[in-house]
Amino acid sequence: MSNLKEKLIKALPVEVVDTLKLCSQAAEEFGVRIYLVGGVVRDLLLGRDIFDVDITVEGDAVDFANYLANGGFGVRLLQVQNDLRTAKLSFGDKLEIDFASTRIESYPVKGHLPVVDSIGVSISDDVKRRDFTVNALVLSLNHSDFGELLDYVGGVDDLQNSLLRVLHEGSFVDDPSRIIRGLKFSARLEFSLEPETLRLQDEYLSRLSDFDISYSRLKSEIIQTFSLNIPKAFELFIQQKLYRFFVSDFELEINSSLLKRLIDCYKPQNIWLVYLGCFLVVGDCKFDLKKSEKKILQDLKMLFIKKPPFDNFSVYKFYENTSLESILIYYAMTKNKSALHYLDDLRDVKLFVSGEDLIAAGFKPSCEFKKILDLLLEEKLSGALLTKEDEIKFLKFQIKQLKK
Ligand code: ATP
Ligand code: MG
Secondary structure (H helix, E strand, O other), X not given: OOEOHHHXXXXXXXXXXXXXXXXXXXXXXXXXXXXXXXXXXXXXXXOOOOOOOOEEEEOOHHHHHHHHHHOOOOEEEEEEEOOOOEEEEEEXXXXXXXXXXXXXXXXXXXXXXXXXXXXXXXHHHHHHHOOEHHHOOEEEOOHHHOOEEEOOOXXXXXXHOOEEOEOOOOHHXXXXXXXXXXXXXXXXXOOEEOHHHHHHHHHHHHOHHHOOOOHHHHHHHHHHHHHOOOHHHHHHHHHOOHHHHOOOOOOOOXXXXXXXXXXXXXXXXXXXXXXXXXXXXXOOXXXXXXXXXXXXXXXXHHHHHOOOOOXXXXXXXXXXXXXXXXXXXXXXXXXXXXXXXXXXXXXOXXXXXOHHHHHHOOOOOOOHHHHHHXXXXXXXXXXXXOOHHHHHHHHHHHHHHHHO
């Protein structure tokens, strides 16, 4: 196996490297072995930026964390989770590191959260619970072999061939969110599913109704994946029929690059829902949505029920109070130009005058108010009224007409 010590030192900020060395020395004194596992090792080998460094302790991470916190190293214990035996420590002002105990997990209820069977197992057993071989790579932080790469599952070969391979046959049945994780890594790392893994995924998706699925676990992965705004994720979602988590087979002709362009141009808050929403015009979301997310899907369904608009005023009224995300999906699906006309030219048109100005103009509050303000808006959208004075003049004229 190769030693990645130099690579690690180059890839991480100096204070992180110093902290890892400190942990290494403390682990030696305390008598446990510690490792980096998963995404961080994968990204180190791929030469990608590393954002978070978690440490896996071959033993009890809480005991080790307490040793570090009480050992005069200037380390503070921030959090402990006793059931999982994990701990968070802060090193100085800026750096926080999670410490996890090695563990074996099982899925008594398939598709739902795992239970922990055993804690403090060997690192080679710990990696068996991981999603893909490339995410099961281990890097030793121990004094005797600091930086040594340990590959128990063939992850290095798969990494070299840009392949995502599950660790066992039942992996997707245990945890279907791994299917969406596979999509995320396919899009982000430009990896592909290895043929047997793709077969297991196909088999899972073709028998979806036989399985129990915790959709809340899926949601977080869907958000992470589609928020990347990578068209390939959307294309694979269709090609590999991952939409079956939400809807049955159907025809959808949407250009993924168009979605990306729309998102880049109009910058909606919920990027992920622009992608997923394309499948939810007819389908059901299946996981809990926030109020604002629910509104997007309700708006979208409404847009498809209403008759498409033609003149400026009806375009304005058609899209008024409709969420940006739903307008973008509607445009991508129908190519109805009114959507972009609204966003580009009309949505920011606002009247200078208000109901109060109507009253000041001598008009008594009544149900005619809205009618008059709409007439005013219609005129304004035609480009005729530019200033507040123009609007007031128009108002007074309309009121006079009404009084006749
Ligand atoms: P990212 O760069 O997106 O953070 P990552 O591989 O670090 O990628 P995390 O979600 O941070 O992914 O998880 C850290 C590690 O935990 C993974 O590398 C993997 O080994 C393991 N893991 C995470 N989610 C699962 C899962 N659903 N099933 C099995 N192992 C998982
Ligand atoms: Mg990570």
